[in-house]
Amino acid sequence: xxxxxxxxxxxxVAERLAFYEDLGIRFFYRDRHPExxxxxxxxxxxxxxxxxxxxxxxxxxxxPKSPRSPGLPKVVxxxxxxxxxxxxxxxxxxxxxxxxxxxxxxxxxxxxDDLGECTRCKxxxxxxxxxxxxxxxxxxxxxxxxxPGADEDAQGLPFVGRAGKLLTQMIEAMGLQRKDVYICNVxxxxxxxNRTPEDDEVSTCSPYLFRQLEVISPKVIVxxxxxAAKTLLRTNxxxxxxxxxxxxxxxxxxxxxxxxxxLLRNPNAKGEVWKDLQKVMAVLGLQARKGKPA
Numbered sequence: 001x002x003x004x005x006x007x008x009x010x011x012x013v014a015e016r017l018a019f020y021e022d023l024g025i026r027f028f029y030r031d032r033h034p035e036x037x038x039x040x041x042x043x044x045x046x047x048x049x050x051x052x053x054x055x056x057x058x059x060x061x062x063x064p065k066s067p068r069s070p071g072l073p074k075v076v077x078x079x080x081x082x083x084x085x086x087x088x089x090x091x092x093x094x095x096x097x098x099x100x101x102x103x104x105x106x107x108x109x110x111x112x113d114d115l116g117e118c119t120r121c122k123x124x125x126x127x128x129x130x131x132x133x134x135x136x137x138x139x140x141x142x143x144x145x146x147x148p149g150a151d152e153d154a155q156g157l158p159f160v161g162r163a164g165k166l167l168t169q170m171i172e173a174m175g176l177q178r179k180d181v182y183i184c185n186v187x188x189x190x191x192x193x194n195r196t197p198e199d200d201e202v203s204t205c206s207p208y209l210f211r212q213l214e215v216i217s218p219k220v221i222v223x224x225x226x227x228a229a230k231t232l233l234r235t236n237x238x239x240x241x242x243x244x245x246x247x248x249x250x251x252x253x254x255x256x257x258x259x260x261x262x263l264l265r266n267p268n269a270k271g272e273v274w275k276d277l278q279k280v281m282a283v284l285g286l287q288a289r290k291g292k293p294a
Contacts, residue, residue: 107215108133108137108212108215108216111208111211111212111215112132114208115130115132115188115208117130118130118188118189118205120204120205121189121200121201121204121205122201123187123189123190123191123197123201123205124189126189126190126191126192127153127189127190128153128154128190129153129154129155129156130156130188130189131148131152131153131156131157131158131185131188131189131190132156132184132188133158133182133183133184133185133212134157134158134178134182134183134184135178135179135180135181135182135183136179136180136181136182137182137215137216138216139180139181139182139216139218140218140219140220140284141176141180141181141182141218141219141220141221141222141280141284142181142182142183142184142213142216142218142220142221142222143159143167143171143181143182143183143184143222143224144184144185144186144209144213144221144222144223144224144228144232145158145159145183145184145185145186145224145225145228145259146185146186146187146196146197146224146225146227146228146259147185147186147187147188147189147190147191147194147197147227148185148187148188148189148190149161149163149190149194150190150194151164152164152190153189153190158183158184158185159183159260162261162264163259163260163261163264164260166260166263166264167183167224167260170260170273170274170277172289173274173277173288173289174277174280174281174286174288174289175281175286175287175288175289176286182212182216182218184209184212185209185228186202186205186206186209186227186228186231187201187202187205187206188205188208189205196227197227202227202231206231209231213232213249213250213252214250217251217252218252219252219253219283219284220252220253220254220255220280220283220284221249221252221253221254221255222254222255222256222257222276222277222280223254223255223256223257224257224258224259224260225239225258225259225261225262226238226239226259228256229242229256232249232254233247233249233254233256239256239258242256243256243257243258243272243276244256244257244272244275244276244279246279253283255276255279255280257272257273257276257277258272258273
């Protein structure tokens with residue numbers, strides 16, 4: 001009949017309403033839609049009566065929305081929208097001692113860099129080249145001399161003249177090579193006419209020697225001659241009073257012996273020096289390759 005809802009539709013609506021009743025949804029509001037209106041249209045001037053419950057048109061419910069979490073308060077930035085560009089960092093300049101890095105450790109390079117083209121004492125007025133040192137920066141054995149001579153001043157390397165050749169023979173007789181040890185001097189510039197360095201020259205230059213020894217931290221230091229021994233031991237005693245005796249320098253064993261230049265003038269003293277070097281060999285566990293140096 002016109003205006004009557006089919007039974008199957010009523011049953012489905014009833015089931016749907018019962019479903020939403022179980023969910024706690026009891027009220028539905030919807031403007032009437034012409035297609036869902038099964039009643040006869042009433043005259044425009046009449047007032048519509050509400051539909052009976054069984055004649056409510058089907059509508060998908062709108063589930064209540066869960067409340068939003070408060071979240072963090074909005075932060076208003078005080079930074080200007082446009083910042084001036086930062087300057088680019090300056091490119092690092094090349095190291096002055098990259099070529100020597102394989103021979104000397106980084107810290108020795110810094111010592112050499114700090115020394116620079118030194119003009120701290122009057123010795124710089126007569127030198128040609130600073131003679132810093134040469135050899136293995138991790139050596140267990142360090143030889144310390146007095147100062148460079150003419151050959152060393154010309155080549156920039158310690159102990160390369162006649163006395164240096166004798167020192168090389170002594171090192172090889174100990175079962176080592178020059179590359180296995182480190183060699184340096186108290187002063188890094190040649191004194192005029194190979195004279196003995198003066199006190200003010202020693203006091204100015206010796207801090208760089210102390211830093212070299214601290215970097216290398218050798219097991220044994222051999223002082224070649226009185227100037228080296230007196231500088232490291234801070235004594236005025238003659239070298240003959242303690243030559244060949246084990247002494248201490250900041251945790252390293254120190255042996256003082258005669259300078260190779262002295263041996264060139266006094267060949268008879270070579271035997272005494274060889275005895276001193278044999279004591280060094282015993283501490284380092286070395287064995288001679290060939291007898292004592294000639």
